[in-house]
Amino acid sequence: MSVNASDPTGRLAADAAALDRIRAQAKTDPQGAVRGAAQQFEALFISMLLKSMRDTTAQDTYFDSEQTRLYQSMLDQQYAQVLAARGIGLADVMARQLSQAAAPADPAAQPPAQGAKPPAASGGVTGPSGAAAQPREFVNRIWPHAVAAARETGIPPHFIVAQAALESGWGKSEIQGADGSASHNLFGVKAGRGWTGPVVEAATTEFVNGTPQPAVERFRAYGSYAEAFTDYARLLKSQPRYAQALENGTDAAGFARGLAQGGYATDPMYADKLLRIINGGALRTALAG
Numbered sequence: 001m002s003v004n005a006s007d008p009t010g011r012l013a014a015d016a017a018a019l020d021r022i023r024a025q026a027k028t029d030p031q032g033a034v035r036g037a038a039q040q041f042e043a044l045f046i047s048m049l050l051k052s053m054r055d056t057t058a059q060d061t062y063f064d065s066e067q068t069r070l071y072q073s074m075l076d077q078q079y080a081q082v083l084a085a086r087g088i089g090l091a092d093v094m095a096r097q098l099s100q101a102a103a104p105a106d107p108a109a110q111p112p113a114q115g116a117k118p119p120a121a122s123g124g125v126t127g128p129s130g131a132a133a134q135p136r137e138f139v140n141r142i143w144p145h146a147v148a149a150a151r152e153t154g155i156p157p158h159f160i161v162a163q164a165a166l167e168s169g170w171g172k173s174e175i176q177g178a179d180g181s182a183s184h185n186l187f188g189v190k191a192g193r194g195w196t197g198p199v200v201e202a203a204t205t206e207f208v209n210g211t212p213q214p215a216v217e218r219f220r221a222y223g224s225y226a227e228a229f230t231d232y233a234r235l236l237k238s239q240p241r242y243a244q245a246l247e248n249g250t251d252a253a254g255f256a257r258g259l260a261q262g263g264y265a266t267d268p269m270y271a272d273k274l275l276r277i278i279n280g281g282a283l284r285t286a287l288a289g
Contacts, residue, residue, distance in 0.1 A: 202216070
């Protein structure tokens with residue numbers, strides 16, 4: 001079998017038989033197929049990492065040739081398959097997220113009144129870690145914490161709820177530990193060098209020069225949503241780069257653009273996405289109760 005050493009996508013196609021098995025398995029064992037697809041993606045991701053590392057290494061040597069590059073590419077494929085079989089955690093995270101996304105929504109759940117405290121949660125519609133799976137349930141769960149964060153920052157609580165919804169997919173994609181434990185991190189706050197608390201690793205997407213790239217990052221983990229919202233408020237107040245977001249905090253567009261310009265996320269459409277949720281019908285209906 002010939003392999004194009006310059007084509008990173010060839011690494012996934014190298015195991016075409018496995019992909020065929022996944023397609024067939026999807027008809028009888030969807031969960032097993034999700035797991036298999038996640039493992040194949042993990043192998044591709046590892047291959048891309050290996051290729052990136054190779055590209056940063058000088059190749060202009062006496063032994064460098066098309067044949068040695070082909071051999072090295074094939075060897076990297078084998079490394080990727082072996083590492084993916086053992087697992088680096090990415091496949092586990094993807095399988096959980098894909099399974100959650102494929103779960104049918106409760107048709108009886110309604111997405112709570114702006115400026116008013118929502119009614120008590122009715123329960124029942126929750127994700128694997130207890131995260132609410134519908135807008136109303138999500139807002140009911142976190143509203144008191146958003147109000148507390150609003151007092152600290154001056155940002156309207158429904159703006160804060162909207163950002164938590166954007167970062168966590170209305171609670172359905174809350175960052176979880178490898179064992180499925182809740183991190184309560186609804187704002188995607190990463191664990192930088194100064195963070196001394198617990199952390200979880202999770203798959204995410206980072207934009208490099210406007211292009212989305214898969215990545216595995218370390219995120220802060222909290223003991224409760226109250227801790228998460230307290231830390232979120234502290235982060236915004238302590239970082240000078242978010243001064244514009246706080247100064248314009250009562251204006252939806254000013255708040256969203258201030259966050260984006262402060263580098264809260266690498267997504268170039270982050271401000272627009274946040275504004276769509278703030279002004280959207282799902283949040284309005286959820287707040288209306």
